[in-house]
Amino acid sequence: MVPVSSPLSTSADAKSAAVRxxxxxxxxxxxxxxxxxxxxxxxxxxxxxxxDWEKYQRQKPPVVARSHRAVILQNRYxxxxxxxxxxxxxxxxxxxTGHEQFWTNSIAKPIPGQQNDTGWWLILGGAEYTIPRGExxxxxxxxxxxxxxxxxxxxxxxxxxVLEPQxxxxxxxxxxxxxxRAYYEAEITLKNTGDQEARFSHWVNPMWAPGGRGxxxxxxxxxxxxxxxIVLDRDFNRWMLGSTVQEYERNPLRFVKHWRxxxxxxxxxxxxxxxxxxxxxxxxxxxxxxxxxxxxxxxIWTWGFPPPPERQREYSEVPNLGYVEMWGxxxxxxxxxxxxxxxxxxxxxxxxxxxxxxxxxGLTYANQDIxxxxxxxxxxxxxxxxxxxxxxxxxxxxxxRQGDGVLLRRRLNLSPDRPFRARISAAKSQGSAxxxxxxxxxxxxxVLANVEAKLSQPxxxxxxxxxxxxxxxxxTR
Numbered sequence: 477m478v479p480v481s482s483p484l485s486t487s488a489d490a491k492s493a494a495v496r497x498x499x500x501x502x503x504x505x506x507x508x509x510x511x512x513x514x515x516x517x518x519x520x521x522x523x524x525x526x527x528d529w530e531k532y533q534r535q536k537p538p539v540v541a542r543s544h545r546a547v548i549l550q551n552r553y554x555x556x557x558x559x560x561x562x563x564x565x566x567x568x569x570x571x572x573t574g575h576e577q578f579w580t581n582s583i584a585k586p587i588p589g590q591q592n593d594t595g596w597w598l599i600l601g602g603a604e605y606t607i608p609r610g611e612x613x614x615x616x617x618x619x620x621x622x623x624x625x626x627x628x629x630x631x632x633x634x635x636x637x638v639l640e641p642q643x644x645x646x647x648x649x650x651x652x653x654x655x656x657r658a659y660y661e662a663e664i665t666l667k668n669t670g671d672q673e674a675r676f677s678h679w680v681n682p683m684w685a686p687g688g689r690g691x692x693x694x695x696x697x698x699x700x701x702x703x704x705x706i707v708l709d710r711d712f713n714r715w716m717l718g719s720t721v722q723e724y725e726r727n728p729l730r731f732v733k734h735w736r737x738x739x740x741x742x743x744x745x746x747x748x749x750x751x752x753x754x755x756x757x758x759x760x761x762x763x764x765x766x767x768x769x770x771x772x773x774x775x776i777w778t779w780g781f782p783p784p785p786e787r788q789r790e791y792s793e794v795p796n797l798g799y800v801e802m803w804g805x806x807x808x809x810x811x812x813x814x815x816x817x818x819x820x821x822x823x824x825x826x827x828x829x830x831x832x833x834x835x836x837x838g839l840t841y842a843n844q845d846i847x848x849x850x851x852x853x854x855x856x857x858x859x860x861x862x863x864x865x866x867x868x869x870x871x872x873x874x875x876x877r878q879g880d881g882v883l884l885r886r887r888l889n890l891s892p893d894r895p896f897r898a899r900i901s902a903a904k905s906q907g908s909a910x911x912x913x914x915x916x917x918x919x920x921x922x923v924l925a926n927v928e929a930k931l932s933q934p935x936x937x938x939x940x941x942x943x944x945x946x947x948x949x950x951x952t953r
Contacts, residue, residue: 499551499655501624501632506546506557508600510584512537523641524594525617527586539583539793547624547634549651553658553892554831558651559602560622563615563636565651566602568660570760570832572893575688577762577832578602579799581792591810593642599791601799603682603830605664608643611803611810613679615640615647630655644670645818647678658866658892659765659831659844667823675815677807679773680764682830683799687758691797694733695756698776698800699839700724701748705741705776713739719940726936732781732800734942742809743774750842753800760834763842764804770826773805773814804828835895836862840930852913852929857903859883859913859929863896873918878902879911 516532517525546566547558557567568577580601588596592610594617606613615638625635633652640647648665668674685691705724707713715737716729721744728734729741746768754761779787779798788795806824807814818824833839833847837860841848849862859876861884868891876884883900890896902913912931917924937944 499629499632499653501547501549501627501634501653503624504546504548505543507541508544508584509539509541509582510600511586512540512542513586522593523618524614526594527588527596529588529596532586547622549632549634549653549660551653551655551657554653554660556651556653556660558634558636560634560636561620563606563618563620563638563647563649564600564602564604565660565662566600568603568762568830568832570658570834573688573760573832573834575686575758575760575832576690577684577686577688579683579685579690582796583793585791585793587790601683603680605647605649605662605678605680607645607647607666607678608640608674608676609810609812609815611679612681613640613677614642625650626652639669643674643676644668645674645676656867657831659829661827661829663825663827665823665825666818668818668820671820673820674818675812676818677773677805677810677815678771679803679805679810680771680828681801681803682762682764683801684753684762685799686753686762686832687755687760689755689758692732692778692781692799693755693757693797694731694781696732696800697754697756697761697838698730698732698802699752699754699761700743700746700774700776700802701750702743702746702774704744705729706744708740708742710740712737715739716741716942718942722940723936726933726941728935728937728942732778735778735780736942737780738778738783738787739780740775740777746772746774748841751802751804752839752842752847753802754839756838758834759837760832761836761839761847762830762832763839763847764802764828764830765842765844766804766828767826771804771806771828773803773808775801775803775805775810777801777803831866833864833892833895835897836864837897838862841925841927843925845924846917848915848925848927850913850915850927850929851932852902853932854910857901859900859902861896861898861900861915863888863890863917864892865890865895866892868892869919871919872924873916875916875918876900876913877916878913883913 555569584600592612620638626633650663752763778800836849838849847864913929
């Protein structure tokens with residue numbers, strides 16, 4: 477047993493990753509401090525675990541350190557801790573910085589409600605993958621079976637499996653690391669084992685606190701390429717109106733420090749297959765990569781910043797500035813009407829990736845291979861370029877063009893622990909001064925990216941956006 481109370485890492489990870497790279501998978505056990513639910517939890521007739529809340533309030537269960545089966549996967553860039561009997565990725569450490577990217581509760585605790593068929597939710601942390609409806613589904617609370625599905629020199633993987641009682645949908649989640657990649661890959665399979673059509677939605681809920689501080693920083697940027705954001709019709713969202721539908725690119729709600737209370741935003745329509753949270757204080761972020769045809773839904777939820785003491789006590793037994801949930805789903809929202817259908821004996825399968833990135837100054841574009849921060853300030857005639865790769869590549873050709881002019885042409889050796897960052901003057905460009913700069917990245921005749929720069933624009937306040945505070949200073953991103 478490896479007794480730990482938290483998966484948070486230290487800078488020792490960065491040193492060990494550089495000196496002694498490893499590629500391994502191992503089973504172990506970890507201790508997690510949590511409220512003891514053994515005397516108040518029961519199973520209903522459908523097979524769902526429930527909590528007797530009257531008994532919970534009367535008994536006030538103590539905090540215990542409970543052992544949980546864990547599978548740890550690591551390579552030289554990342555270390556992932558999985559709780560396989562819960563179908564959950566619990567910890568995601570980026571080894572070049574030694575920083576934990578997920579939020580984990582110092583003492584896991586339950587809360588009632590949460591709009592699912594169990595009537596409660598455990599505030600544990602990490603990333604959950606759950607079906608069949610509502611915001612948290614039910615499979616997060618059910619016991620999963622697991623096996624080590626691959627342990628080769630190329631790939632390490634653990635497969636977890638659970639049967640959802642009402643829908644008869646078997647959910648399989650495989651978490652894998654590759655020997656030379658800085659991401660973990662999740663393969664999700666849903667199979668209808670029943671004899672009738674089943675309605676479902678699948679949601680991944682990563683609880684992010686990028687940058688290694690175990691909580692959000694105020695200048696954390698929530699990056700979602702979309703046509704607009706929808707303020708859902710919920711009482712706790714009233715403070716952000718504004719308008720029900722809000723353009724997001726220059727919206728103050730892109731930054732955690734402007735979330736004045738608890739609330740959530742639903743993406744109207746995603747325009748690319750990534751979204752991210754980036755701590756500008758730590759110069760580090762985490763991104764999810766996916767196919768929007770598989771998972772077109774996206775929702776942001778967080779505590780507000782800074783969360784008042786009563787909000788912190790609701791979710792955490794010790795003071796904490798919280799995390800951001802950045803949901804991704806097979807349906808466009810959490811309603812029953814938006815769910816998909818899975819015929820008897822049919823299945824759906826898709827893959828997605830998650831990785832941390834650093835020293836880019838932000839994010840404007842990402843895919844499975846690269847994360848870019850590519851911005852142009854046309855007034856100052858400056859181009860900001862940050863480039864992160866998910867595996868080591870030698871001789872990447874970087875071409876930065878503006879109109880017919882070339883601002884930069886250079887070959888770089890890049891790796892996840894060696895990103896590239898530069899500010900480039902466009903003042904002497906022979907191309908059109910009004911042309912939007914374009915970046916072309918090529919490696920071994922493969923085009924990794926061919927994208928235009930994002931133009932720097934001021935934040936927008938007041939209708940249809942968040943009303944400005946009297947002392948609020950205008951910002952540009």
